[in-house]
Amino acid sequence: MGGSLRARKGLRPIAAPFTVAAPAGARIRDRLRLSVGDIEVLTAVGGHLGVLARADLAERIRIGDVTAAHNGRAERKKRLTAVASSRWAGAMTRTSEDQYRLSLRSLRDQRAGLRHAIAAIRRRLAVGCGQRQGRVRGYADQEERWHKQRRLQVLTARLARVEYRIKQGRPAIVVGGRRLVKARHHLADAELTEQQWRRQWEARRLFLTADGETGAPFGNYTITVDPGDSSVTIVLPEPLRHLANAPRGRYRLAGSVRFHHRREQWLDRVQAHRAVRYDIAQDPARDRWYLDASWSADTSALPSTEQLAASGARLLGVDLNADHLAACVIDACGNPIGEPVTIPTELAGPAAQRDGRLRQAISDLIRIARQHGCAGIAIENLGFDDARNIGRESMGRGRRGKAFRRTVAGIPTARFRERLRGMACHRGLVVIAVDPAYTSKWGGQNWHRPLQQQAKQSTATRHHAAAVAIARRAFGHALRRRPGVTVRHQRMAVRRATGQAVSLPKVQGAARPPRTVGTSHEGGKTCRGPGGQLAQLPAPKTVRGAPGPRPGPDHGDPANAGDFA
Structure with a gap:
């Protein structure tokens, strides 16, 4: 839809899709078993x-x-x-x-x-x-x-x-x-x-953060982790040097760490003496201590949306909801492929359980994308900042409005976006963010019925139709379907072929009669046989007292202009 037409209808402009940047760094954690x-x-x-x-x-x-x-x-x-x-x-x-x-x-x-x-x-x-x-x-x-x-x-x-x-x-x-x-x-x-x-308050106010330094022993001189024996040593402040049990005012902990997650990346950095930051944190509820290692990642150029569309790759469109994720695979032409997928999230309970369930849902999305050979995942660029600020004025009133605002507030937009960006990047997938305007409305109007006709083993909902609209917008395609262009059974459907690139203007004035078998062919079409999708002559009506029909060829015989001369 053009800008002037969109302005006349009161629709806001649609922002262009963009590729979400890769994570700027990595962070891993391991438990410290201390005396x-x-x-x-x-x-x-x-x-x-x-x-x-x-x-x-x-x-x-x-x-x-x-x-x-x-x-x-x-x-x-x-x-x-x-x-x-x-x-x-x-x-x-x-x-x-x-x-x-x-x-x-x-x-x-x-x-x-x-x-x-x-x-x-x-x-x-x-x-x-x-x-x-x-x-x-x-x-x-x-x-x-x-x-x-x-x-x-x-x-x-x-x-x-x-x-x-x-x-x-x-x-x-x-x-x-x-x-x-x-x-x-x-x-x-x-x-x-x-x-x-009091224990939680004192634990949060501890400061045990040491920035890394390239060229220092194993990437950090203040808190050093030896990859050989997994030992941890820290530099004591000047007033506490009397507690040192290692040379040069250092204290060696009895516990050790190994960093099982992303251990190879961590080893590559510490063995090359590249900067690694360490944080020591205490969890009073579990009575445990943890050591976090973090470092900045190398920047890499990600493919743009135009490059993905030109490569012919597939995308996995995802519609984020309060209790589930609706996903659908789209090819480069914007057509849905396979069955629509529903992944429940169940974001209830403690924060640790919610985060774990969200990670599991994202892992399922990545697995589905890799199974179908998708190059990336398309999501909506949701923030809900304005919705949370003026929700009481624009999201209804009373009991229904309060329930709807609570549903919007419960959607983990920021956490989902950050988790998906990090996990997808490490699996070689690209995340594309699109404008969320009218995806649910236009997706439900144009893609809900075709998805339901295509689905064999699942039920397609309007959320799956919104996922199709999201992926199409990521490719730069329009969200609406032109009627008469595509049908379910293209070989068996009786219809006249229409141009898919431009819309043909309607005939003004008297309606033009359909082209019959005996009508001369116009245009550049070369096939004139029965497969040209031509309209047959209507059966003649029998009137009492009128002469019979003029003899002509049988229904199955080929016809030409000379038979009616």
Whole structure:
């Protein structure tokens, strides 16, 4: 649909599909089996460095939103080196800068969301109760309007506070998590005792992060993992050097790690002495310690959507829903292949179980894509940012509206996108994101019935039709089907062939009669036999008293123009 026609019909413009970038790095984890002495040393080191890191973060916030040349990182690192070490100080100042920049981005996103919500409420308040102006509908009654006016005041006050923080360049950062801080006053609702809460709070405020350095022994001098014997050693801060049990102020842990997942990639880096970052974390609920290794990945050029379409590869279109994934395989011409697939997600329960079920669903998608020889997976570029901000104004009201908003909020859009991007990249698949506009509506109108006719062993739903529309948009094809172009049985269907590249204009005025067997052929078509899909003459009507039909050839005999001369 052209831009002018789309504007006349009130449809928003469709963004072009794009290839999702590959993950910028990798992160693996292994358990640390520590002794009692190791736990005491790690707790002392993490607590000491945590106090220094929080002080440095507070100082960075006081400096405000300035450029990197004026944030005073060199001076702060010099002061921290005297009470820790140069590498610990570098990691702390780098972490403070990252936290500060991330908080500022979150504030700006919150400001944008508040502005959208305020604008939506003001548009509806400008319309009288029960009235409608264009596409803007007023509130149902005076009571709902009064509640929305109060909400507008609350959002306006919240927006003023956010804008003040952005202007001052001082975001509010809670080291350990704001949710855990609020749980301290509601321990019964959080199902925690005061001792359990205290253990979680202290564990989250430990600082045991060491940045990697290319050229250092095994990629990291502060926390070193020897690939030969899997031993782990850390550099102790200056005030805790008396706890060292290894040369040069180092402490060697009794436990060891092996990193079974992606071990070959990790070995390639540490044996080449390339930079690897390590993080030591504590899980108080399980009473376990973990060591995380992370590194940046090498950038590689991914094929564009035009290159995929030109190569003739297949795509797996996926429609993400609250409780399942609907998928369908599409060839390069935009035709569905095989049976539509439904993968349940069941994203309920604890966070660990939800993440595991989501990973299993993505693994099933990748397996299906590889079985059908697909080059990539097409998904919708969902964010639901505006929907979450102005959901009360645009997603209905009452019990049904609340249930629908809860369904939208339960769809794991960001987590699904990040998990799929990482897992598909490591299996050699490309992820293509498309504009989600009208995929469900146009897919259901144009592809639901053909999918149901094609499916033999499963039931096609409108979500599968949306998956077809998503994959077609990734290839650059239109979402709508022209009637009369394609049918289920092309050899047995009685129809006249139509051009698939352009639409033929309708005949104006008197209708043109169908071409019969005896009519001379027009155009460049060479076949004039019965297989030319020509319309037969209608059977003559028998009228009482009228002469019989004119003798002519039998129904099965070939006919030509000379027989009717």
